[in-house]
Amino acid sequence: MNEKKDKTDLLDMNRLPEHVAIIMDGNGRWARRRAMMRSEGHAEGVNSVNRITRLSSDLGIRYLTLYAFSTENWKRPQAEVDALMHLIGWTIRKETPDLVKNNVKIHLLGEIDRLPESVREDLEAGRQATAHCTGLNLMICLSYSSRWELTNATRRIAKKVKAGELSPDNITEDTIASELSTSGIPDPDLLIRTGGEHRISNFLLWQCAYSELYFTPVLWPDFDNDAFVDALLDYQNRERRFGMTSDQVSVAHHNDEPGNDSTPVNNN
Ligand code: IPE
Ligand code: IPE
Ligand code: MG
Numbered sequence: 189m190n191e192k193k194d195k196t197d198l199l200d201m202n203r204l205p206e207h208v209a210i211i212m213d214g215n216g217r218w219a220r221r222r223a224m225m226r227s228e229g230h231a232e233g234v235n236s237v238n239r240i241t242r243l244s245s246d247l248g249i250r251y252l253t254l255y256a257f258s259t260e261n262w263k264r265p266q267a268e269v270d271a272l273m274h275l276i277g278w279t280i281r282k283e284t285p286d287l288v289k290n291n292v293k294i295h296l297l298g299e300i301d302r303l304p305e306s307v308r309e310d311l312e313a314g315r316q317a318t319a320h321c322t323g324l325n326l327m328i329c330l331s332y333s334s335r336w337e338l339t340n341a342t343r344r345i346a347k348k349v350k351a352g353e354l355s356p357d358n359i360t361e362d363t364i365a366s367e368l369s370t371s372g373i374p375d376p377d378l379l380i381r382t383g384g385e386h387r388i389s390n391f392l393l394w395q396c397a398y399s400e401l402y403f404t405p406v407l408w409p410d411f412d413n414d415a416f417v418d419a420l421l422d423y424q425n426r427e428r429r430f431g432m433t434s435d436q437v438s439v440a441h442h443n444d445e446p447g448n449d450s451t452p453v454n455n456n
Contacts, residue, residue, distance in 0.1 A: 195418075205249065209255070209379045212255060212382060214382050217407055218408070238283060243413050251327065251376075255391050262331070280294075291321045297328065327373070334388075337368055368395070375395045379396050400428065
């Protein structure tokens with residue numbers, strides 16, 4: 189009997205990332221390998237979106253950010269863009285009831301105004317239907333790029349300075365972070381890219397300053413629960429130092445453990 193053990197049992201549930209971001213790449217190659225249309229690869233990719241959203245929600249991950257369509261993806265052949273837009277609208281309509289049932293809240297990041305009106309309506313309906321949900325925050329990046337976002341943020345900050353509401357000397361990292369579409373959301377702990385490319389492709393450049401990066405050759409439509417758990421296990425084996433030494437990090441961890449009443453250093 190081939191009784192397969194659930195890989196999630198291997199996870200340390202106390203050390204899960206709070207925020208996972210995914211560059212979902214490889215749909216086109218998945219289709220080409222099967223002599224199918226690229227759009228069929230995207231359709232198959234939707235199954236992975238549903239699967240990974242469900243598992244993230246079940247595990248209690250707080251934030252899942254999915255790169256679904258980049259600013260640069262508008263340069264693709266019109267037929268592929270149209271097929272993707274249609275698929276996005278159709279998926280959100282179809283999946284919203286399940287998202288509500290699973291307490292998943294939809295957030296939209298990107299230049300949504302550029303999307304066709306019917307898709308915008310579907311997205312907005314999904315967003316409103318899940319606005320009360322308190323479980324997983326599902327952030328869908330559409331017509332998104334980090335440089336677009338940073339340019340917008342800069343423009344807004346410049347307007348505040350011009351209006352006399354903000355002094356240039358008072359611009360801090362928090363000022364910039366608060367003008368991004370991820371304002372109020374913790375930075376990704378783990379950034380996954382499927383499909384074998386080792387690049388960021390204009391995704392969350394500011395927010396991923398200290399994210400753990402995980403690249404896998406698995407094509408997005410093939411990215412199953414085990415592949416996701418592999419990424420989480422890899423993450424759990426890393427030491428996040430944030431510029432400190434390994435010794436400092438172990439002391440900080442030790443002090444965090446229950447029963448270790450450390451006195452925090454007060455810098456004020
Ligand atoms: C990712 O798959 C999905 C989108 C960018 C919309 P691709 O379509 O980029 O697939 P490959 O990289 O060509 O295999
Ligand atoms: C990145 O994938 C964008 C998304 C997954 C939405 P691409 O396939 O567009 O990235 P490049 O062009 O290979 O860098
Ligand atoms: Mg690609």
